[in-house]
Amino acid sequence: MKKNNLFSCNGFTLIELLIAMAITGIVSAAIFTAFQSQQKSYIIQDDVTVMQQNLRAGMDMMVREIRMAGYNPQNIGGLGILNVCPRDINNNIDITMTGNGAIQISTDFDDNGVLGGNETISFSICDSPILTPDGNPDLARNSGGGRQMLAENIEALGFAYAYDTDSDGNLDTSPNGNVIWAVxxxxxxxxxxxxxxxxxxxxxxxxxxxAGNNGIVNGTAIADVAVNDIRAVRIWMLARADRRDNKYFNTRTYVVGHKVITPNDNFRRRLLTTTVKCRNLGL
Structure with a gap:
């Protein structure tokens, strides 16, 4: 006759249960640690991707419009690069050069022989929204309706200008034969x-x-050059990630136009530089 196992004493011992719980805890902790690491990696890569997209989009817009500076099929005069004064974050002219580069151009985009209200354009660093700033610098564009954010988290903006003062069709050079980039x-x-x-x-x-000091490029004095002699523009843009990465410490030194910046903080950054030949300004 078969025995009834309903009241059998066979089962897990306390030690076996403790061992099973310990193994489960170790595996769970490993899975959580791996998940947490992957999550942080994803967040960092997402921040870097957004930062690089902002940087490239802002640069692309500036390059296309600065390249068109002075486009003037109807010969109306007065078009080109209008203003190159460095400016602070409030768009005031900054004679201390502790602010950022800025530029204002004009061009007859629609070929109608009249300079329209949206055909004078400037680029500068702002703290957007202008009326309720959030403390993070951004790239601004102004085409007549006030400064509007073009790209987020653009920490620094620099411009330098090459010129042709003798109108020989060549950029002026230094004693060593290098193109002069001036501000x-x-x-x-x-x-x-x-x-x-x-x-x-x-x-x-x-x-x-x-390296290691935030400050201003010393520069070498030159005789004053008027803006209508400018033929090419060099642009620097420094973008910053939106969030800190506490496992990363940024000690790199960035040259952004007339500024030298060493952050010494936990933000990742990317620097993009390009040169624009202004094809409508006689080069």
Whole structure:
């Protein structure tokens, strides 16, 4: 006759249960740690992707419009690069050069021989929204209706200008034969210093106060150059991630036009640089 196992004492012992719980806890902890690591990695990559998209979109818009500066099929006069004064985040002219580069251009986009209200355009750094700033700098564009955000989290913006003062069709060069990239250092809208202090053909930290210091590229004084002699524009844009990464410490040195920046913080950044030949300005 078969025994009734209803009241059998066979089963798991306390030790077996404890071992099973310990193994389950270890596996669960490993899974959670892996998930957490992947989640953080995803967030970082998402931030970097957004940062790079903002950077490229902002640069693309600026390049296309600056390249058209001075487009003037009807010969109405007065079109081109209008203003190159450095500006602070409130768009005031900054004679200390602690602010960012800025540019204003005009062009007859619609070929009608009249400079319309939206055909004078400027680019600068702002804190958007203008009326309720959030403390994060952004790239702004103004085509007559006030400054509007073009790209988020653009921490620094720099411009330098190459010119042709003798109208020979060639960019002016330094004693060493390098193209002179100049800026306005005193807010009078004339170019007056060459950013390539050591005349080695590069604008880098060696031209400024040195790596590890936030400051201004020293520059070499030149005779004042009017904006209507400008033929090419060099642009720097420094973008910053939206969130800190506490496992990352940024000690890189970035040269952004006339500024040398070493952040020493937990934000990831990307620097994009390009040169625009203004094909409507006689080059």
């Amino acid at each position: 306005d250092s005193d807010g009078d809208n004339d170019l007056d210093i060459n950013l390539d202090t050591d005349d080695d053909g590069d604008i880098d930290a060696a031209d400024g106060p040195g």
